[in-house]
Amino acid sequence: MPTEVRVPALGESVTEATVATWFKKPGDAVAVDEMLCELETDKVTVEVPSPAAGVLAEIVAAEGETVSPDALLAQIDESGQGAAPKAEKAEAAKEKEQPQASDDAAAKTPEGQKKMSGKSVDVMVPALGESVTEATVATWFKKVGDSVAADEMLCELETDKVSVEVPAPAAGVLAEIIAEEGATVDAKAKLAVITEGAEGDAPAPAKPAEKDGADAKEDAAPAKASGKDVEDAPSAKKAMAEKGVSRDQVTGSGRDGRVMKEDVAGASAAPKAAVPATPRKAEDTAREERVKMTRLRQTIARRLKDAQNTAAMLTTYNEADMSGIMELRNEYKDAFEKKHKVKLGFMSFFVKACVHALHEVPEVNAEIDGTDVVYKNYVNMGIAVGTPNGLVVPVVRDAQDKSFAEIEKEIGELGAKGRDGKLSMADMQGGTFTISNGGVYGSLMSSPILNPPQSGILGMHKIQERPVAIGGEVVIRPMMYLALSYDHRIVDGKGAVTFLVRVKEALEDPRRLLMDL
Known part of the structure; x- marks a missing residue:
């Protein structure tokens, strides 16, 4: 009985994918876990490995077809490794005869x-x-x-x-x-x-x-x-176009030298003359370059604008003295890393502080569904991560149940997968609240945009020493501005301010997290 090749798990809310490329054709021998084809969804590319060794007997879903989760893609013959190639040769011979007949007929027509x-x-x-x-x-x-x-x-x-x-x-x-x-x-x-x-x-x-x-x-x-076996991956072509990299600058790691998306990441952009898409009369035309937005970038732009148009978005600000966390990290970072094999960063403190505040102000962790408000009795924390292809938001699930070490490890793993372009749909779905750290790029203050259907997002910023008044004296402290953007349709001003104050208190005195204060 043939072994079926089916669409793998795409994520809980993903209902379809497109068959982008087949790397094998009927009659080809395949090994276990060898990549057969590539599927594309609206966010990620999914590779489909072979579940068994044998011969690719039949391709059910051709390139360009839209398939649903668990749909049948192909069938592999584990026992008849010689049968499929013979069938392929017979089919090829048949096709060869047909064009020949047409050519003979064509020979009778004028040159x-x-x-x-x-x-x-x-x-x-x-x-x-x-x-x-x-x-x-x-x-x-x-x-x-x-x-x-x-x-x-x-x-x-x-x-x-x-x-x-x-x-x-x-x-x-x-x-x-x-x-x-x-x-x-x-x-x-x-x-x-x-x-x-x-x-x-x-x-x-x-x-x-x-x-x-x-x-x-x-x-x-x-x-x-002779075609598709050596065609580069669609995602690779996009990456080359976006980076200005020519095909001869990239060494393909795929089958028959096929260029994959990750091959483009290490290639440097080739210098090229700027060519405008339409004729321009201005003298600066030669110094300009016009690049059409990818459909994915257009989707990001539309969704961000939709968030502004749909939600009653408002941002409230505060600031936190980070000296308490910094002293705690300096005291325990070596022992923490020795025991847990991961560094103690700032993000675990922010996740813990937000989880604590969301318990007190649950509407910030809720969402609007029609005329209903859906309150979440769990916290799936989205962590915005910058990648070469844009911003992605992987999710730390059930953050309320995880320790500092578990949170740090998971954030590190998700960040690495994001930079390598290996995040799955499941990694980025189901978030209930998001933290965005613009501070790593030097941002001092910003107003983050909501990630629908979420009702709140916290913006972290650069830690900067500033003079502050404490006990009637001016002292220098490491300060960070905090920004909470929220949907005013569901979160009132009092709730938003209360949430941000609780985050500030937990960051300035991390012991409050242990005392549940």
Whole structure:
């Protein structure tokens, strides 16, 4: 009985993913845990490993298809390792005969029409997901006149959630591109036209492009390599575009030299001439560079603006004397690290202080659902982490039940996964309150934006020595400004101020946390 390959866990609120890339094709031998394909959701990329060794007998969900959790992706034959390759060869021979027949028929037509012989096949926008109505054509990997193989990647579309690869529905020649790069297309639009059975004539129209020099050589390499097995990961292409890194600057670690997202992280940006997207008359045009926002960045921008438009957001401020925590850390940091194998940082104190304050002011830990208020009897603490690709908010679950050491370890692990681009959907879901530390970048004061549907977010800032009056005397103390942004629809001013005062008290005298005061 074949072994099924199914969609892995995507996270509790994720209902679908898109099959971005298959690294294997039917008939290929696979090893246990070898990566078979890559799925993309609106936040992360999920790799699907092989559950068994054998032969990839069938691909059920092709590239570009939208799949639900636990959906069947493929089947692996553990016993018939020789059967699948034979079937593949037979199928290939069959396909080879069909174009040959078309070519024979085409030979009877005038020379100039030979390349357009055969049946025309439309390339349509693949399934984008039930709530996605449009996409942007990001990149064409083929040009008019190029030979294409069946299922070879033609272009890449970007939606507000995922990148979608568009495979060729048939072998032949790309006769026409209808939707150029940058065009916005709806879910049922036609992208291009392929002339089936004309692949033998593809090199001739493609030759004039060789005059482009290095660019033509780069384009020719994937075409000769027969397609998708050596196509770079969509996430890698995005990263290269965003960093200004050319393909030849990156060494691929994937199958057959395929460039993965993490390969781009260590590559330095290549100097390049700034080319504006549209003609400009200003003298400064040559010193400018226009880069189109990725769909993911557009989504972030829209969600942040939606948070401002939807919530009655207000921010209250206070400041905390950090000398108490700093003295406590200096006294116990060596013993703490020796016992728990992790450094004692500031974040565990802030998490503990917020948990303590949220128990007293539970509405800051609640959310609005229609006309209901949902109070949480637990604290899933979101910790905002800066990464090369933007800000992410992994979650420390049930923070109310965890010790200082457990919190420090988990924050360290989540931070490392965020910087390496390995956070899963489950790591970033279910937060009830968020802490954002702008102080690591030198911010002295800010007004953080809510992370919907949460009703509160605490902003930490730079610790700076300032003169303060204590007992009638001016002394120098390490001070930090604190900012609480909250949804005034659910949190009153009194509750917000009380919450921030309790956080301040717990930070200035950490012993209060032990006494539950």
